[in-house]
Amino acid sequence: MITASVLVLFGIGLTAAVILAVASKVLYVYEDPRIAQVESVLAGANCGGCGFPGCAGAAQGVVDGKAGATVCVIGGDEVAKNVAAIMGLDFSSVEKKIAFVDCTGGTRAEEIYEYQGVKDCRAQHMLYSGSKMCPEGCLGYGTCVTACQFGAIAMGPDGYPVVDPELCTACGGCEQVCPRGVITIWGMTARIKHLNENTDCLAPCRQRCPGQINIPRYIEQVSRGDFAGALETIRERIPMPLSIGRVCPHPCEGVCRRGHVDESVGINMIKRFVADWEMNSGQRLPISCAPENGRRVAVVGGGPAGLSCAFFLRRLGYSPTIFESMPKLGGQLRYGIPEYRLPKSVLDWEIEGILGLGVDVVTEQLFGKDFTLDSLAEDGFEAVFLGIGAWMNMTLRIEGEDSIGVETGTEFLTKVGLGVDTGIGKRVVVIGGGNTAIDTARSSVRLGAHVTMMYRRTRDEMPAHIEEIEGAEEESVKYLYLAAPNRIIADESGHVTHVEYIQMQLGEPDDSGRRRPVPIEGSESLIECDTVYTSIGQKPELSCLYDENGACTLEETRWRTLGADPETLQTAIPNVFTGGDMHTGPALVITALGEGRKAARSIDQYLTEGVPHVSSNIQRELIPYTMFTDVPDVGYRKRSALPHQIECDERMCTFKEIEGPLSLEEVKHETCRCLRCGLTCYNRDMVEGQECQAEDCIKNP
Amino acid sequence: MDYFVLIIAAIFVNNIVLAQYLGNCPFIGTSKESSVAIGMGLAVVFVATMAACITWCVQQFMLAPNDLDYLQTIAFILVIAALVQFVEMFLKKVIPPLYKSLGIFLPLITTNCAVLGIAIICQREEFSFIETLVFSMASGFGFMLALVVLASIRERLDLARVPVSMKGTPLGLIMAGLMSLAFFAFKGMAS
Ligand code: SF4
Ligand code: SF4
Numbered sequence: 001m002i003t004a005s006v007l008v009l010f011g012i013g014l015t016a017a018v019i020l021a022v023a024s025k026v027l028y029v030y031e032d033p034r035i036a037q038v039e040s041v042l043a044g045a046n047c048g049g050c051g052f053p054g055c056a057g058a059a060q061g062v063v064d065g066k067a068g069a070t071v072c073v074i075g076g077d078e079v080a081k082n083v084a085a086i087m088g089l090d091f092s093s094v095e096k097k098i099a100f101v102d103c104t105g106g107t108r109a110e111e112i113y114e115y116q117g118v119k120d121c122r123a124q125h126m127l128y129s130g131s132k133m134c135p136e137g138c139l140g141y142g143t144c145v146t147a148c149q150f151g152a153i154a155m156g157p158d159g160y161p162v163v164d165p166e167l168c169t170a171c172g173g174c175e176q177v178c179p180r181g182v183i184t185i186w187g188m189t190a191r192i193k194h195l196n197e198n199t200d201c202l203a204p205c206r207q208r209c210p211g212q213i214n215i216p217r218y219i220e221q222v223s224r225g226d227f228a229g230a231l232e233t234i235r236e237r238i239p240m241p242l243s244i245g246r247v248c249p250h251p252c253e254g255v256c257r258r259g260h261v262d263e264s265v266g267i268n269m270i271k272r273f274v275a276d277w278e279m280n281s282g283q284r285l286p287i288s289c290a291p292e293n294g295r296r297v298a299v300v301g302g303g304p305a306g307l308s309c310a311f312f313l314r315r316l317g318y319s320p321t322i323f324e325s326m327p328k329l330g331g332q333l334r335y336g337i338p339e340y341r342l343p344k345s346v347l348d349w350e351i352e353g354i355l356g357l358g359v360d361v362v363t364e365q366l367f368g369k370d371f372t373l374d375s376l377a378e379d380g381f382e383a384v385f386l387g388i389g390a391w392m393n394m395t396l397r398i399e400g401e402d403s404i405g406v407e408t409g410t411e412f413l414t415k416v417g418l419g420v421d422t423g424i425g426k427r428v429v430v431i432g433g434g435n436t437a438i439d440t441a442r443s444s445v446r447l448g449a450h451v452t453m454m455y456r457r458t459r460d461e462m463p464a465h466i467e468e469i470e471g472a473e474e475e476s477v478k479y480l481y482l483a484a485p486n487r488i489i490a491d492e493s494g495h496v497t498h499v500e501y502i503q504m505q506l507g508e509p510d511d512s513g514r515r516r517p518v519p520i521e522g523s524e525s526l527i528e529c530d531t532v533y534t535s536i537g538q539k540p541e542l543s544c545l546y547d548e549n550g551a552c553t554l555e556e557t558r559w560r561t562l563g564a565d566p567e568t569l570q571t572a573i574p575n576v577f578t579g580g581d582m583h584t585g586p587a588l589v590i591t592a593l594g595e596g597r598k599a600a601r602s603i604d605q606y607l608t609e610g611v612p613h614v615s616s617n618i619q620r621e622l623i624p625y626t627m628f629t630d631v632p633d634v635g636y637r638k639r640s641a642l643p644h645q646i647e648c649d650e651r652m653c654t655f656k657e658i659e660g661p662l663s664l665e666e667v668k669h670e671t672c673r674c675l676r677c678g679l680t681c682y683n684r685d686m687v688e689g690q691e692c693q694a695e696d697c698i699k700n701p
Numbered sequence: 702m703d704y705f706v707l708i709i710a711a712i713f714v715n716n717i718v719l720a721q722y723l724g725n726c727p728f729i730g731t732s733k734e735s736s737v738a739i740g741m742g743l744a745v746v747f748v749a750t751m752a753a754c755i756t757w758c759v760q761q762f763m764l765a766p767n768d769l770d771y772l773q774t775i776a777f778i779l780v781i782a783a784l785v786q787f788v789e790m791f792l793k794k795v796i797p798p799l800y801k802s803l804g805i806f807l808p809l810i811t812t813n814c815a816v817l818g819i820a821i822i823c824q825r826e827e828f829s830f831i832e833t834l835v836f837s838m839a840s841g842f843g844f845m846l847a848l849v850v851l852a853s854i855r856e857r858l859d860l861a862r863v864p865v866s867m868k869g870t871p872l873g874l875i876m877a878g879l880m881s882l883a884f885f886a887f888k889g890m891a892s
Contacts, residue, residue: 004767008767008772009772009775012763012779020787024790029797
């Protein structure tokens with residue numbers, strides 16, 4: 001019986017084996033030999049940590065191009081090198097990625113889930129789809145910690161995960177189990193190319209920043225003393241923290257949640273502090289860039305938008321060349337913003353750092369005259385970024401405007417920037433109410449003039465920043481509100497002697513929502529002066545886009561700016577992109593820097609994928625449910641003020657920088673005021689009325 | 702007429718998954734997309750028919766004459782395993798897209814109790830070779846029918862708003878249960 005059983009089973013087995021052997025010969029399918037080769041050099045643990053079903057699957061994935069040389073999460077550099085050798089890849093070009101936690105909302109989730117049974121983020125997510133307060137943030141149960149096979153992730157003191165970059169292998173284990181997408185496996189390029197999305201953890205400040213800087217993250221890094229990390233975070237979005245730290249009117253602070261308790265956090269002061277810290281140390285922090293891919297992109301215009309675009313193109317591996325019409329780079333930052341707000345030495349240091357990454361520069365080359373889009377293409381540039389700014393001044397369209405001594409504010413500021421004679425007189429009238437007008441007025445004061453600013457509405461409606469208005473007042477600038485110039489009177493030699501103006505009163509609100517000024521009949525008066533600077537708005541000079549026959553292949557908008565897709569910044573010519581004032585009309589420096597990055601991102605997508613694109617849920621407007629105004633359980637803490645570097649009498653005769661940086665103590669205090677806002681949550685801190693002491697700030701050990 | 706009854710019984714009345722509860726894991730696992738379900742169904746039809754026919758021969762000519770019926774399960778598993786290997790090689794060569802879309806589920810047929818179940822039922826019912834052929838093929842189609850119907854329902858459910866905790870497998874199982882209840886209506890129409 002036993003013999004028969006064995007024989008029968010053996011017989012069946014043998015028959016099957018023979019049939020299969022024949023079949024494997026007949027039905028043989030060619031397989032890429034590299035699959036076997038790659039498999040032989042992998043660690044062989046079959047752990048599945050790479051996301052493929054075992055090492056064979058991983059090898060197949062590498063050969064199919066679904067995974068890179070670093071596929072094996074436990075193999076380390078050695079294995080990656082071997083895989084790269086088999087596949088003919090350049091190992092050095094493999095970018096290091098790690099898990100990136102982007103939820104800094106603090107400990108609030110714990111308060112919401114009292115139930116002890118299902119201590120797993122996923123269970124919580126399935127049951128309630130998250131906390132009642134914050135539909136996007138971290139739940140704080142640390143399922144990611146258990147998922148990490150490499151011990152690279154731990155729950156930090158604030159109840160959200162902290163990744164150890166040394167141990168993290170970017171295997172993605174944590175990312176897979178996090179039901180909230182709080183953890184992402186990112187590399188530098190992906191972070192640079194990411195645009196804010198509605199589902200990101202976006203504190204109000206971060207939603208409002210035109211540069212999309214991850215503000216809560218860098219504030220948190222500064223609070224830990226990680227200044228280098230903070231600068232890295234800032235430089236993922238903008239290349240010029242020194243300049244922005246000085247000149248940005250910080251729209252972010254306008255929506256800062258802290259503002260509902262006492263005053264907004266001094267976000268920009270913190271940025272300036274870390275940027276100054278780097279400059280004062282004399283050492284430049286390394287900025288990571290992808291290896292050069294040899295592809296050339298022309299950047300026309302060396303202002304903020306152009307510099308930003310070139311910086312990010314270089315970081316994404318391209319070789320950009322900036323073409324600038326002026327003798328030096330910097331655009332409005334150099335020729336429009338006076339020395340006392342942004343010293344040229346600071347700007348030079350910053351620009352030097354950007355160029356040091358490997359950006360070529362050609363100066364004193366005028367677009368449309370010295371070179372054209374066609375000539376750039378002939379020279380081997382695969383794409384072009386146009387960012388020539390908005391330098392053309394609007395005119396007053398009144399009699400006598402062409403008299404000697406009448407100039408535009410930007411022309412005057414450019415002369416000051418270039419260090420040439422301005423021909424300014426003793427009595428100056430500045431017409432306008434924007435930031436350029438104020439800069440003109442304050443620069444004139446420094447050149448020894450008595451200055452009157454004429455603005456046709458009231459002080460409350462002035463577009464200039466309030467700190468600037470007050471600063472000018474302190475420096476003896478006189479204001480003439482509700483006054484509009486009627487004509488400019490000149491003497492027989494054609495030199496201006498008076499401005500005739502008419503008094504205005506506010507009427508009904510116009511399209512912009514501001515009350516329209518209407519002239520009061522018969523109220524004309526004269527003001528004596530020998531110099532008039534007008535500053536009533538600028539627009540881009542687009543004549544350079546037209547050829548000698550008056551034809552233009554690009555599109556001009558109603559507002560006389562260059563037309564482009566608002567999200568991708570691609571113009572009517574597919575390989576031409578734009579950004580900055582040329583696209584938006586006169587706007588903030590930070591807006592131009594932000595557009596520079598957006599354009600670099602689109603250029604990269606255009607050159608690698610053929611079409612630039614953005615995700616369908618990118619954040620444009622403030623997310624309403626994150627804009628609540630009630631912020632309970634937060635104590636009053638005084639906001640630090642930027643100290644004045646030099647005092648008022650000195651201010652009026654020199655161009656020395658006015659404002660100084662915060663001290664280390666003050667910066668600590670300021671970072672400690674930040675509420676670490678997540679999407680809707682923020683850190684409640686202390687008993688009402690308690691004063692903050694930097695040293696006992698609970699969140700900043 | 703007998704064959705017709707046999708077919709109806711195998712497909713509807715004694716449906717291998719919905720009435721006999723065999724082969725539930727590939728039933729849930731491959732019923733997310735109709736295209737995969739059809740491929741898997743056809744693979745089961747093919748493997749089940751081949752397996753039942755071959756195991757019928759093994760039973761009739763090797764096990765029964767030697768009084769080795771107790772070897773039935775192990776011998777059948779051996780046969781089915783070899784057969785699936787063969788089918789795998791065959792598909793890889795001849796229909797690579799189907800081979801790819803079946804992925805891990807094809808080797809899983811080796812351990813698919815539905816296939817083994819069909820082969821064993823044929824022996825238990827003492828079917829003739831022709832009856833075995835007809836019954837096994839019909840049972841395979843029964844499996845395929847259940848699979849395709851469930852896949853179609855699940856495709857629709859994917860777009861519906863259902864509680865998060867119910868999404869995917871839980872709802873799949875509930876749907877399978879409801880389908881099973883529906884198929885119970887055929888009970889008694891044939892034995
Ligand atoms: S599980 Fe997350 S933290 Fe751990 S190694 Fe993988 S990617 Fe890094
Ligand atoms: S408190 Fe901090 S995180 Fe919140 S809005 Fe202000 S700066 Fe941003």
